[in-house]
Amino acid sequence: MSNSSGDRATIPHTLWAARGRHTGSAPEDVVRRTLRRRKESGDIDDFAEPPAPDGSPERVFEARWRAGGSVTVRARLVLAPRQDRPTGQPWTLVAEAERPWDETWPSPATLFWPEAAAEGDDGAWDHHPTVGGLRLRQVNALPEDDKEMRRRLRDAARESWCVNMVVHEAMTPDERGRLPLARLLPPGLRHRVVEHRAAPQQFRAVNWALKDLGVEVPRGGAVLLPPDPAPDGYDHREHSVRNVFLDGSEPVELVTALRHFVALPRPLPQGAGQALRDLREKWTLMTLQEELERQRQLVAMYAEALEAMTESRDLYREAAEQAHQALAAYRDAPVPAMPPQRPAARAPFALQQLTRTLERLRFAGKDDGPDRPS
Structure with a gap:
């Protein structure tokens, strides 16, 4: 077991997260019935079942409610495909509130799943996710x-x-x-x-x-x-x-x-970071006011992108015009005459003096040689 959390992101205080396995039959039907019942009783404001992206076999459910009467909570439950799992169907549930989570608020698990078998399920949704x-x-x-x-x-x-x-x-x-x-x-x-x-x-x-x-x-x-x-x-x-x-x-x-x-x-558990990103980025259950705000943000983003593209286009056009002007000026300019070649550089004065001295010594040596016999 490691003893350091390293650089992993920590669990936000606004997040409630859990996962488990449902060992009964047709868990998606159980979730639909439970959410419908919670909406009728006023426990939640609304729920939806958006299509899974890219044809994924996952089943996705969204629900929103007001904890404590005023704090908006958005929650997303994902049912993984069974794929012949004999131990049940895995589920992941993440809920995020507008302020730090209060432990006295209702458990999100009991807003998606029934609390007792009398509510239409065999109570088999609470199995540990990995340990049988x-x-x-x-x-x-x-x-x-x-x-x-x-x-x-x-x-x-x-x-x-x-x-x-x-x-x-x-x-x-x-x-x-x-x-x-x-x-x-x-x-x-x-x-x-x-x-x-x-x-x-x-x-x-x-x-x-x-x-x-x-x-x-x-x-x-x-x-x-x-x-x-x-x-x-x-x-x-x-x-x-x-x-x-x-x-x-x-x-x-x-x-x-x-x-x-x-x-x-605490560090985010494995997979919780992606589940939280999906909750924030793929959320579909919006109020009219939230949808209008989202459209305003999209319009502002598109306007900013268009302005950046226009500015980039103008800068490119200006740079192209300057390049054409420089090329025309280069073509019209007269060709300069080649400068005359300079004679080979003479040896430095000190080197010339040294050469003359060596020559004198060489000839002097010949004159001072030994006398020949008569």
Whole structure:
């Protein structure tokens, strides 16, 4: 596991993102029915099903509503093609608000998906996106086999779309304690948390399994697993809770740790950046005022481009005229006469003097030779 977020973009505070798998039949019909019901009840303002680009087999759904009565939220759910997947059909949901997300707002997941089977679905939309056997809204008991437990926690921690929470039961809980803690969390956190449960006798085994992740769960407490890469400022001590009472009461300390965790500048999960760009750039569900504003922006953009083209054309024309004038002036100018060739440059005076001196020495040497015998 890497320990640095590097240069990856961080999750905007205005974004709510989640993904999962739907294991039932015809999930697109389930989404249509749910959105229609939410519009009739006034939970959302409107929804649409724009065609997927370039003939893609994906199914795209858009919805908009006003959170808190006044804050506009735009959301986009994409159903990936099944392609004979035996484990279900993957979905991705991103929602962006006009201001930082408030955890008390309704969960976007329950505006696209039914909260209960009574609403027309088998409740199978909340499966973990990559790890089989895990659910977003249920208690996920850890495997009895130590190696399998280690593998599951490691694989789950890599899925940074979710917040993975490991809870150790200090003693065997009663009926209320066996219910998922997710139901007691604020709506904005409820469908982004995966709850792993360790039985009382698994205390040593679960901490052995968590050793590679650099965290441990207190006896009878809970810990939030760091994603990969870990966000800057992550400290496992700030994201562990010593006591979690499984008696149906609100887990105040755990909620505080969760709030602190999601407020960290966490890197965007793999694929979330593209999903957010698609939400912003391919959005079709506009009000009349937004459509008019968009057309004004297009007109302004086209006018700016036309002005730039006109300016570029004028500059090109001016440069061409100057080039023609320079060429005409060059053709009309008289051909200059070739300058007379200069005689070869004479040797420098010092070199001439040295040459004369050497000549005198040579002849003087001949005159001063030894006398011949008579």
